[in-house]
Amino acid sequence: MAHKKSKSKAKAKAKHATGKAQILFLDAYDSFTYNIVSVIETELNAKVTVVKIDADVGDFATFVKPFAGVIAGPGPGHPGNPVAVGLIAELWKLEEKDLLPVLGVCLGFQSLVLAHGGRIEQLDEPRHGMLRNIRTNTQSIYSDMTWFQAIQYHSLHAIVGPWPLSMDLQEKAWPYPSESDIEQLDLVPLAWEFPADNNPALLGTQPMVDFPVLMAVGHTSRPFFGIQYHPESCCASVEALKVFSGWWKIANKWNRQHHRYQEMSKLQICAPPSPTASFNVSKIGHHRRRLVELALEGRIKMPTRADAMELKRLQQEFSWSKARQNSMQGVLDLIDDFPPEHPAPTNPSVGRSRVSWRAIPVTNLNMTKLDVPTICETLGLHHTEVIVLDSECNQRPETGEHSIIGLVDPRSLRLEYSVEYDHVRCTKDGNMTRESLEIYDHQIFSFLKYFMRSCEVAHGDPAVPFWGGLMGYITYEAGLETLGLESKFSNPSDNDLSFVFVQRSIVINHTKKIVFIQSLLQEDEEWISSTASKLRSVESPAHEDVLINEPTTADQTPVRSSSIIPDETRYKSRIRQCRRSLSEGNAYELCLTGEARVYTPMETSPWTYYLRLRKHNAAPFGAYMQLGPLTHLSSSPERFLSWTRKGRKDVHITRKGVNGSSQKMIPLTSTIEFRPIKGTVKKFPGGIGSPPISLAQATAILQTPKEQSENLMIVDLIRHDLHRMVGSGNVRIPKQMVVEEYSTLFQLVSVIQGALHIEAEDESHELPAIDKCQGTKHNSGECSYNTGIDVLAASLPPGSMTGAPKRRSCEILEALTDLNRGLYSGVIGYMDVGGGGDFSVVIRSATRWAEPRRMGPGPGPLADDPWVIGAGGAVTVLSTEEGEWQEMLGKLAATMGVFAPDKDVSGQA
Numbered sequence: 059m060a061h062k063k064s065k066s067k068a069k070a071k072a073k074h075a076t077g078k079a080q081i082l083f084l085d086a087y088d089s090f091t092y093n094i095v096s097v098i099e100t101e102l103n104a105k106v107t108v109v110k111i112d113a114d115v116g117d118f119a120t121f122v123k124p125f126a127g128v129i130a131g132p133g134p135g136h137p138g139n140p141v142a143v144g145l146i147a148e149l150w151k152l153e154e155k156d157l158l159p160v161l162g163v164c165l166g167f168q169s170l171v172l173a174h175g176g177r178i179e180q181l182d183e184p185r186h187g188m189l190r191n192i193r194t195n196t197q198s199i200y201s202d203m204t205w206f207q208a209i210q211y212h213s214l215h216a217i218v219g220p221w222p223l224s225m226d227l228q229e230k231a232w233p234y235p236s237e238s239d240i241e242q243l244d245l246v247p248l249a250w251e252f253p254a255d256n257n258p259a260l261l262g263t264q265p266m267v268d269f270p271v272l273m274a275v276g277h278t279s280r281p282f283f284g285i286q287y288h289p290e291s292c293c294a295s296v297e298a299l300k301v302f303s304g305w306w307k308i309a310n311k312w313n314r315q316h317h318r319y320q321e322m323s324k325l326q327i328c329a330p331p332s333p334t335a336s337f338n339v340s341k342i343g344h345h346r347r348r349l350v351e352l353a354l355e356g357r358i359k360m361p362t363r364a365d366a367m368e369l370k371r372l373q374q375e376f377s378w379s380k381a382r383q384n385s386m387q388g389v390l391d392l393i394d395d396f397p398p399e400h401p402a403p404t405n406p407s408v409g410r411s412r413v414s415w416r417a418i419p420v421t422n423l424n425m426t427k428l429d430v431p432t433i434c435e436t437l438g439l440h441h442t443e444v445i446v447l448d449s450e451c452n453q454r455p456e457t458g459e460h461s462i463i464g465l466v467d468p469r470s471l472r473l474e475y476s477v478e479y480d481h482v483r484c485t486k487d488g489n490m491t492r493e494s495l496e497i498y499d500h501q502i503f504s505f506l507k508y509f510m511r512s513c514e515v516a517h518g519d520p521a522v523p524f525w526g527g528l529m530g531y532i533t534y535e536a537g538l539e540t541l542g543l544e545s546k547f548s549n550p551s552d553n554d555l556s557f558v559f560v561q562r563s564i565v566i567n568h569t570k571k572i573v574f575i576q577s578l579l580q581e582d583e584e585w586i587s588s589t590a591s592k593l594r595s596v597e598s599p600a601h602e603d604v605l606i607n608e609p610t611t612a613d614q615t616p617v618r619s620s621s622i623i624p625d626e627t628r629y630k631s632r633i634r635q636c637r638r639s640l641s642e643g644n645a646y647e648l649c650l651t652g653e654a655r656v657y658t659p660m661e662t663s664p665w666t667y668y669l670r671l672r673k674h675n676a677a678p679f680g681a682y683m684q685l686g687p688l689t690h691l692s693s694s695p696e697r698f699l700s701w702t703r704k705g706r707k708d709v710h711i712t713r714k715g716v717n718g719s720s721q722k723m724i725p726l727t728s729t730i731e732f733r734p735i736k737g738t739v740k741k742f743p744g745g746i747g748s749p750p751i752s753l754a755q756a757t758a759i760l761q762t763p764k765e766q767s768e769n770l771m772i773v774d775l776i777r778h779d780l781h782r783m784v785g786s787g788n789v790r791i792p793k794q795m796v797v798e799e800y801s802t803l804f805q806l807v808s809v810i811q812g813a814l815h816i817e818a819e820d821e822s823h824e825l826p827a828i829d830k831c832q833g834t835k836h837n838s839g840e841c842s843y844n845t846g847i848d849v850l851a852a853s854l855p856p857g858s859m860t861g862a863p864k865r866r867s868c869e870i871l872e873a874l875t876d877l878n879r880g881l882y883s884g885v886i887g888y889m890d891v892g893g894g895g896d897f898s899v900v901i902r903s904a905t906r907w908a909e910p911r912r913m914g915p916g917p918g919p920l921a922d923d924p925w926v927i928g929a930g931g932a933v934t935v936l937s938t939e940e941g942e943w944q945e946m947l948g949k950l951a952a953t954m955g956v957f958a959p960d961k962d963v964s965g966q967a
């Protein structure tokens with residue numbers, strides 16, 4: 059009894075201030091890291107600290123001491139490459155006295171094997187996103203598990219002892235190896251993938267190897283384990299997850315036996331700053347600011363554990379926060395008439411301004427032709443600067459309910475940014491000021507978050523997704539910057555991000571047939587009324603059934619144009635290079651793209667091309683954008699990311715007060731949604747005009763391992779991006795791999811949603827727990843909160859346009875290109891003053907930039923500036939050169955067709 063008591067005391071001590079055991083995750087820049095973190099935090103009730111493999115952690119043995127265990131994560135590259143594994147290799151060098159339990163996953167597993175006398179070889183047929191039956195020896199980390207299904211993401215495989223086993227050995231009874239084999243080895247196999255367990259009926263394909271592949275090992279004397287597969291993938295069986303609790307049980311036992319808990323409980327975790335921390339805008343919230351003020355005035359002592367360093371840090375943040383407030387005040391002053399009295403950025407709930415709006419039901423107006431083109435043409439918007447997010451065509455309730463027309467005029471405030479500079483250009487009426495990003499952590503998204511927070515508006519109609527706010531675009535290169543990568547090529551226009559503050563807008567609800575005319579300007583009744591009466595004057599067409607598909611000027615045939623498409627030989631050679639990278643284990647999927655250029659004569663207006671595009675290639679995320687040097691026509695089927703305005707959902711979270719008491723609160727929640735597309739089938743295999751294939755035929759093609767694995771990899775990548783921002787256990791997949799039909803293609807679509815709990819710092823009446831403030835130092839970021847803008851910044855560029863793992867994929871693709879992607883592969887959309895946002899992926903689109911010589915005020919692009927049309931597709935190890943080339947051409951054709959090219963000059967782009 060006495061023995062039992064002391065044991066539980068030790069256990070309790072092991073738990074740190076959060077009351078949870080601490081696990082270290084060494085992240086090898088993978089795109090599945092936070093999916094594993096989520097499983098561990100939810101299944102093991104532990105707190106995970108994520109540290110990059112190249113972080114500066116000082117003495118490694120000292121650094122790992124406070125942790126109850128380590129996960130050595132998956133990642134790109136070879137385990138023998140010190141750069142690929144970084145700190146993971148240090149685990150195996152720890153002295154006996156410093157040992158602690160480790161679970162290696164994939165790359166981490168391979169590193170474990172390599173460090174203990176095993177070999178690493180390349181598989182002939184790498185498996186990326188493949189479901190496999192895996193058989194265990196039912197012991198060690200697998201007690202009670204005989205077999206399960208898991209996903210594999212590896213090109214390399216590990217070999218220990220005399221294996222790989224030949225086919226005939228596989229027939230022998232488990233367990234392998236024999237006792238005598240074990241004696242000579244440091245590592246014993248714990249799980250295998252046997253070809254016989256993975257027959258073609260399960261896989262829908264031939265088994266890829268004819269020998270068993272090692273799936274897990276355990277060290278014979280040290281607390282080291284490793285698994286080759288991915289149990290955390292959304293397509294793995296629930297059974298597969300048990301390995302984590304199996305490992306945790308052993309880890310706890312080992313820690314107890316080695317009296318680690320007593321020591322751990324005395325130690326502070328000292329990890330480099332968290333990658334999950336949100337941008338600085340909210341880091342110093344209202345109450346913390348007050349706290350610092352009081353401390354500075356000497357009226358309070360900083361609560362326990364807030365030492366002099368912490369106070370100094372807060373003090374600095376405080377002064378930077380003041381600087382940001384001043385800078386933002388200057389920017390807000392540029393906005394006409396809005397808001398009348400700026401709310402203090404730290405307390406936006408005070409003095410929120412109102413949206414003036416008027417809703418006009420189409421039926422009341424007796425108009426049957428109030429479609430997007432008609433509205434634009436009636437109001438004369440089609441030949442001016444304007445942003446039209448057009449979801450009228452091919453609508454699905456979940457994507458195509460609203461269209462948004464944002465009016466732009468010279469008095470509108472524009473915010474522009476280039477990755478080359480550390481400032482935002484704020485332009486109004488042709489006058490430009492530069493706001494330094496230094497006080498925003500050099501982060502444009504931090505500036506945007508602060509800006510949006512500063513002009514938050516309440517009291518609009520909750521049924522309208524956009525009341526006004528920023529509309530515009532973010533290029534692929536601006537996305538690369540968020541990953542810490544630099545593009546070799548600069549954007550021709552100098553704008554990697556461009557938003558306009560839209561104060562007058564028209565939102566059309568296509569399902570309910572209501573038009574909302576809205577203004578953020580004070581006393582803008584006159585504009586609202588005159589717009590309403592212009593729309594009322596639209597005459598009903600004689601035939602009502604031609605609404606969407608027959609826009610007025612769509613069939614005006616454009617005059618001759620010429621085009622350049624990517625060079626076949628070069629593109630195919632790039633496909634081969636992608637496949638080589640995949641085989642070497644440097645990536646799991648790579649979204650390769652090419653670019654076509656179309657030269658059109660001046661006579662045909664961009665609006666005419668847009669009308670043709672929306673007619674012939676209708677899509678839920680259509681867009682027409684005339685903004686400064688840019689003209690953009692889009693028929694994108696793909697939502698990148700949307701987030702709802704924050705609202706109270708019926709979820710309770712427990713929050714710790716300063717005095718240690720815990721309180722239940724209903725958090726403000728924003729629902730985040732990603733809608734990636736991966737998997738494409740042409741609808742007209744014999745060319746446009748030929749007989750289409752049916753949905754059932756397309757589904758049969760899209761339900762093959764090639765297409766499904768392509769989609770799965772991106773779903774897992776997005777789950778990771780989202781888990782990282784919304785926290786463990788807050789991500790779900792309401793739709794997985796559903797076939798959707800579009801004008802010229804069938805696509806495989808998944809929907810991933812996350813619940814982002816926004817800590818209501820401003821609304822709460824108590825000081826935030828200082829514990830949480832310190833949390834930012836080690837990974838929690840809990841004292842501030844993330845918003846949709848943080849999720850946007852943390853998820854660019856769109857995973858479906860990069861491949862996985864994202865960062866390494868971008869590097870590989872960058873080396874394979876000789877052009878920047880610009881707006882293609884970027885995103886366009888809006889951030890609403892009410893707090894929501896929605897962005898689509900820029901694909902199936904055409905973009906025309908004015909040459910730099912004509913930049914600045916003046917006309918937009920001229921006719922001799924080419925339309926740039928990007929297209930591509932995901933290359934996996936199952937891709938063929940011809941298949942990928944054709945897929946890219948198919949996607950190009952859908953957009954290029956609207957320019958009616960009569961002359962193709964191949965070979966230069």
Ligand SMILES: C=C(O[C@@H]1C=C(C(=O)O)C=C[C@H]1O)C(=O)O
Nearest residue numbers: 735737738858901929930931932
């Ligand atoms: C690269 C493109 O599309 C991307 C690639 C897809 C695929 O590989 O199946 C599907 C949709 C997009 O995420 C493109 O349209 O140019």
Ligand SMILES: NC(=O)CC[C@H](N)C(=O)O
Nearest residue numbers: 132133164165213214643
């Ligand atoms: N998922 C991983 O960790 C992959 C490990 C290694 N790069 C491979 O491809 O085999």
